[in-house]
Amino acid sequence: MYRLHRAAADAARRSGDTAGAAADLATAATDAYRFSSKFVRKLPQEEAVALITQARELAGDDPAAQAAVALAEAGRALTDAIGAAQGPDDNAVPVTIAYAERAVELAHRTGDPIAESAALDTLTGAQSWAGDTFAAADTARRRITLLSSTPDTTAGTHELIEALGEVTEASLGTGDLPGARRWARQLADHPLLAEVGHRATGWLLVADALAGNVDEILTGSVRFLDAWQRAGGPARSVLGPPAAAVATIHGLRDDQDSWREWSTVLNQLDPSPGNTYGYGAVFDAMLLLHRGQAPQALERMAPEPGEVWQWVTWIWLHWYVALRAEAAVLAGSPDARDRLTEARTVVAGNPVAGAIVERAGALLDGDREALLATVDAFDAAGCRYQSARTMVLAGGDHAERGATALADLGLAPMTPAPTPMMGLER
Secondary structure, eight states: OOHHHHHHHHHHHTTTTTHHHHHHHHHHHHHHHGGGGSSSSOOOOHHHHHHHHHHHHHHTTTTOOOOHHHHHHHHHEEEEEHHHSSSSTTTTTHHHHHHHHHHHHHHHHTHHHHHHHHHHHHHHHHHHTTTTTHHHHHHHHHHHHHTTOOOOOOOHHHHHHHHHHHHHHHHHHTTHHHHHHHHHHHHHHHHHGGOOHHHHHHHHHHHHHHHHHHHHHHHHHHHHHHHHHHHOOOOOOOGHHHHHHHHHHHTTTOOOOHHHHHHHHHHHOSSSSHHHHHHHHHHHHHHHHHHOOOHHHHHHOOSSGGGHHHHHHTHHHHHHHHHHHHHHTTTOTTHHHHHHHHHHHHHTOHHHHHHHHHHHHHHHHHEEEEEEHHHHHHHHTOHHHHHHHHHHHOHHHHHHHHHHHHHTTTOOOOOOOOOHEEEEEE
8 A cells, every 4th residue: 555655645746636646645655653663674654754745845725635645644743652652641642632633634635435434443542542541442433423424445445444443442342342343243244354264353353352252253253363374374463362262262272282282372372571561461351360369360460551552542441450459359459449449531432441440349348239230231231241249259149150150151160269259148
């Protein structure tokens, strides 16, 4: 894409179409920001900046060219903000969002849905970096709605596939598991991805793992692994979360051979800090808590969210904060109540993460009624695993029902850490 837009800009300049050249130069720079992980050689920052400068000089008052330049500038602002700070900077955030909003506005004026979709993508990234998970999800849904009526062109299909992945990720980040599965299923069934099953099924595996849909994981992971192996076993960070999800499900099933196999696949796929500090920490904590190893789970999530912001923002922030609070309670951490207070603020509005935090609070207070109320919350959110886990944590007859629910899901019995509920039983 980058190479062809550069060539198109050269052709436009030779024919005297300076506005067209500006749009192509700006789009080439935007590609370098939006799809940086797809580049074999990362584009030097100064090269992208030079393209934007040239595009700005050639754009004139042409609306499409101005919109393209605005989007490239927004991409540069977001990249600079992410590169300059571990977490959101109070000064850089409003500037970055303003750049992205201007790009959306100018793209909308052109009447080009592809240009507007690209601008919305950048706005989603800016909102995510700011920690505004719900605003980012709203923008991702706005983008997919825009593209749903777009003609079936090469550019439109490329945007749609990317947008389906983004809206799935956004739904996971806000705890909308049914929505995530719906969008992920559309992605998995897209005919353009028929021969790249690892790319097609990845986010569906993640959604199913978080929900506790074990049978779907066992089926879908076969397509993922087969396609990945046939593709030569490429290392791609986007493939890390599904591999971690499958490994975790096998761990919850107590299938050690499969867990080791998928852990090996995961380490081949993604040795990045995202595996160490982001999604990897979330899935590891889920498994450790299932095994009653709360202190180990707390250690696995020892860094404050701000220290690992680059890897937990977007999808994993709410999951990380919620599970970290639960681990603190079950491990008997002296700052457990403070972590709960902070977590409630962060995850407010997320049906799954919110229920995890409320369950942790009920465990800390020894309030069985409040604890059992989260069972309904998890069921309503489509999270069968956490629902069953709650009943086990409640003890007594509830624990027996929870154990049965876990077995029905195909999971091994849970080893609950000591909780105030056990004191009530005694």
